Amino acid sequence: MENTTNTRIKGILDEAEEILLGDRAEAYGDAVENHERIAAIYNAVTGSSITARDVAIMHVATKLSRMRLNNAHRDSHVDAAAYIAIAFACADVDVGTAANRMYLAGDDLSVRYNTHDDL
Numbered sequence: 001m002e003n004t005t006n007t008r009i010k011g012i013l014d015e016a017e018e019i020l021l022g023d024r025a026e027a028y029g030d031a032v033e034n035h036e037r038i039a040a041i042y043n044a045v046t047g048s049s050i051t052a053r054d055v056a057i058m059h060v061a062t063k064l065s066r067m068r069l070n071n072a073h074r075d076s077h078v079d080a081a082a083y084i085a086i087a088f089a090c091a092d093v094d095v096g097t098a099a100n101r102m103y104l105a106g107d108d109l110s111v112r113y114n115t116h117d118d119l
Contacts, residue, residue: 012074016081031086032093053090059083 020031028034035052043049050058063080066073 012077012081015078016085019078020082020085032089035086035090051090052093053087056083056087056090060087 025031032052035055038055039050039052042055060080060083063076063083066076067080070076
């Protein structure tokens with residue numbers, strides 16, 4: 001008998017992989033390079049200094065906000081899984097940056113990302 005939970009999880013991850021390595025890769029190129037471009041544009045507009053990884057994490061936050069309103073919307077779950085994978089890929093590329101050294105050393109994410117318990 002097939003495990004329905006595992007099948008559903010695999011379906012989300014397979015779809016995220018297909019999107020990342022298929023249509024979106026074709027349309028936008030390498031995901032890490034795309035997020036580096038997004039970070040550069042954001043930094044130029046705002047005077048901030050976020051990383052590609054930060055961009056991916058903000059995309060995850062957007063999806064989490066949407067899931068809070070509609071927890072059954074499959075696309076938000078698929079996209080969140082894809083952005084988590086991109087964040088990991090960006091962290092791997094950026095591991096030498098000061099921000100990631102702080103994170104890897106145990107930086108308090110609630111301070112870094114201004115998260116609040118009441119969200």
